[in-house]
Amino acid sequence: MKIWTPLLASLTLLPLELPAQTPEEKGLAIAMEADKRDTGWGDIKTELFMVLRNRQGQESKRRMRSKILEVDGDGDKSLIVFDHPRDIKNTAFLSYTHALKADDQWLYLPALKRVKRISSNNKSGPFMGSEFAYEDISSQEVEKYTYKFIKDDKVNGRDAFVIERYPVYKHSGYTRTVVWVDKEMYQALKTVFYDRKDSLLKELVLNDYKQYLGKYWRPSKMTMVNKQNGKSTDLEYKGYEFNTGLKDSDFNRNTLKRTR
C-alpha cells in the first residue's frame, strides 16, 4: 500500500503546476490542500508546556492540557485547562471557533466557580502573557485568510512553498503572515508575522514534526520570537492522543467547570 502515497501526492500536486494559475489561486490551492490533508482526525488530547523568556532571559513557565474536537463545516471546539502557574490552576477556557463570525468563548474562574462568557475581540492579545496570540493557536480555517503564492524556497534543506496570508476576520493583529509550507507534509515550517503597520513583528519556527495515525503531522515544539521587544516563547506539545472518542457533550459549560 505504501506505493500509493507518493503517487497520490504527485497527483494532488498536479493542479498547482498549471501555468494559467495566478499567484492568488496557487496560494489558495496550497492552503486548501493543507486543510484537506489535515481533515478527519476527529479529536485530539495533548499537554502543552510554555517557557516565556523576557529580554533579560528570565523564564516563566506555563502548563496546560487541551482537548480539541474537529467540527464538520465549522471551526473546532476546544477546552484548555491550566495547571501552572498554580494561582490559575483549574482555570479553564472553552472556545467554539468559527470560520468568519466571532468565536464563542467562555472562561471558568475556579475561585468564584464563575463561568464568564467573554468577548473574542482579543484575538490579537497575548495568550497567557506569552508571545503567542490567541489567533496563532486557534483553529486555522481556510476562509480566515486570502492567499498569495510568493516563491519556492528551502527551510533547513526541506522544500517549501512560500505563501502570504491576509486575515479576512476582524480584529486580527496582523496585516499579513508569510508561511513556509513544507511540500511533503503540507505543514508550516516557519511563519513570519507583520503587525498592523506592516512592520516585522514575530517569527515562529516549528520543529520536530511527528506523524500520527499514519497521516497527520504535528510539531512537537514551536518557538516564537518577538522581533520588536526581544521576548520569546517556546511551546512544547507532549502526549498527543488522536481519536480518543471525545464528543460534543465534552465541550459545554458543565464540562468547562468540572474538567481537571
Next chain:
Amino acid sequence: MLSILTAHNAVMAGEWSGYLGAEARIFLDDPTDPRQQGNTLSFVAQPEYYTEWDDGNQSLLFIPFARIDQHDTERSHADIRELVWLKAADTWEVHIGIGKVYWGVTESQHLVDIINQTDLVESPDGEEKLGQPMINLSLIRDLGIFDLFVLPGFRERTFPGIKGRLRSVPRIDADDALYESSRKNRHVDWALRWSHTLGDWDIGLSWFDGTSREPRFIPTIKPDGESVLVPFYDQIQQAGLDIQATKEGWLWKLEAINRRGMGETYNALTGGFEYTVVGIASTQADLGLISEYLYDDRDEQALSLFQNDLMLGTRLTLNDEQSTEFLLGLITDLDDSSERSWFIEASRRLGDRWKLNIEARVLSLQDPLNPFHALAKDDFIQLELLRYF
C-alpha cells in the same frame, strides 16, 4: 519523565494544591465603637484535594478553609468550602456533598446568585461564600442545562465580632439568629435553574424556595443592656433572570429578581455593560469600561444600599507574564450623591508561586440613623500575600 509521573498521579492517587497566606488591613480612621480595634493581621489557608476515577467520570473534591485574625474572634473561623462527590455522564451530572455554585453575569452586585451563604467576615464585597450542603442533579439537553438543587441545612451569614471593623453599630449579634421557619437552620430548601446559550446570548432562569440568605435585622436590647441587631431569616421565594449578550467588544448584562416573603414583595435589578478596548495605546494591555445601574423597589428602610445607584468601573489587564490587573470602581447613589463607595482591587503574580493582592475601599454615607453608617469610618487598605502550592 517528570511530567508523565505528575499526570499519572493526578489520575490515580489524587492531588493536593491550594494556598497559604497573610493579610494586613490598615484602617484610615478611628472606629465608631471604641471596642473596635485598628489595623489587623491575619493568616489564611485553603488547601485542596482532588481525586478522580472511573475514567474521570467520578471525582471527589475537598476544600477546607481557615483564617486566624489578630483581633476579631468572629473572623477567626474555619469552613468546609467544598466536599463533593461528582458523577458525570454524557447528558447528566450529580453532585452530592458540600458545594459551591455561582449564578449570574453582573459585576457590581450578584442578585441572582443565591445557593451559597455569604462569608461576610472574609470580605465586605460579599464575594466570599460558605460551603452549602446540597444534592444537585444537572441535565444537559439540547434545550439547555437544567439544574435541580435540594439544599438540606442552612448556613447563617457570618458577621464581624465586637472587636472587628467593617460592621454596623450597634453590632450584629449572630449567636441567637431568629427564623421564620420552626425548623430553623434545618429547613430543606430547593432550587431550579435553566441556562442556555443561543448564539451571542447566554440566558439563565432560576427559582429558589427556602430560607433567605440575606437576613433582616431586629434591634434588641441584651440582658446586659447592650443594643444589638439580631438576624432574622425569612422564608422566601425568589425568581431570577440573568442575561448576557456578547456583541463584539460589548458585554450587555442584566440580572433581575422578584422576591416574596421578606416583608413586601419586591423587585430588584442590575443592568449595564462592559466594553473592552483591546491593546490600548499600542500596548498589549486591555482596558475594560464597566457601567451598571442598580435598582431596588423597596422603600428607604430597605436593607439594600442600592435603590437607585450607578456603578462605574474600569478594568486594566496588562496581559504580562505576571498577570497584572487593576479594577477601579465607584458606586454612587443617584438620589443622594453624598452616598458613594470607591474601591480598587489590584493583583500581580510574584515569581512562580506567590501572588500579591491589594484592595482599598472608601465609603461615604450621610445618614446617621442608618446602623451601617458606621462603615463609613472603616475605610481600609488591604495587602494580601498568598503562596500557592
